[in-house]
Amino acid sequence: MSLRNLIKPGMGLVAAGLVIGALGFWGTQNVLHATSSDAFCMTCHSNHSLKDEVMASAHGNNAMGITVQCQDCHLPPGQIDYLVRKIIVSKDIIGYLTIDGFNTQEWLDENRKQQADLALKYFRSNDSISCRTCHTNVYENQPEAMSKMAKRMHTRNFEKAAEDRKTCVDCHKGVAHPYPR
Template sequence: MKRSIVVIFLVGMALGGALLLGSLAAFEYTNTTEFCISCHEMEQTVYQEYLKSPHYKTPSGVTAGCPDCHVPRAWGPKIVRKIQATNELYQKFVTGSIATPELFEEKRLELAEHVWDYMDKTDSRECRACHNQSRMDFHKQSRRAQEKMEQGLLDGKTCIDCHKGIAHKKPREDD
């Protein structure tokens, strides 16, 4: 009797561990650029824009992928963001509201505004994970960039306030 309880316990622990590891692997896979562009709307639109952006084409070859800009690194905020992303999947697969590149373009501004609001609320946390203002050499920037960056810092602006459209086509806000 005791032996069968131990066996059941060990099998349960092994299955639980496998389930946990499988869930973590799936969770991490959803945190890749390959997963982000797995639907043709993203691959044909925003991904093509990203390939021409400074986040992909860099002199050093160091690039930022979709999760670097759109998913927090810290576990708690990452989970919250993943839950929010389920709404995006709902919009895509259930309602079909962005099921084609044309429908995506119709909603581009609304979608961008969600991202901009999120980045504003988090003080552009994902930007700051790579871009540290304390290590910026303003003297190596153009005069205009130097002035704008320094004034933005003084005014308490966050990255997205000035850098909308840095990785993707900026939607028209006046429509």
């Protein structure tokens, strides 16, 4: 019997409360930095292929030698938003303690579609802000080197009224992990 099985959901809540409280109390730059590395994400997702997938994608395997970190995509850049999102992520402590077999590749394989759609919902809720923070010239001042097809699709999208525009992840799924069909 694993330690996780011994921890009752009620205790999980208490543990989560303590951690959320601690995060709030020590909500300093240092703590934010410590919790903002790939290593932090991978403490709970350690048996998931997520990091390898990034390294195999254009976001880890490109001619520039840039590795995009989990939080560069999954957390927004502004400080306040950043903290709010952190606390939401820390709700995952409850999930970590209570979801049967969570930190196994089998669980990720089986739940990939549902988890991907949850992640996409978040990107849609903030108009893919993290993507736009790096990819600043998609719509305006498009680089010479951008493919014709990309220029045409981006321009056409940008010409629409703001509320009718698609967001990055509506057209670009699976940029870091294989998106399940």
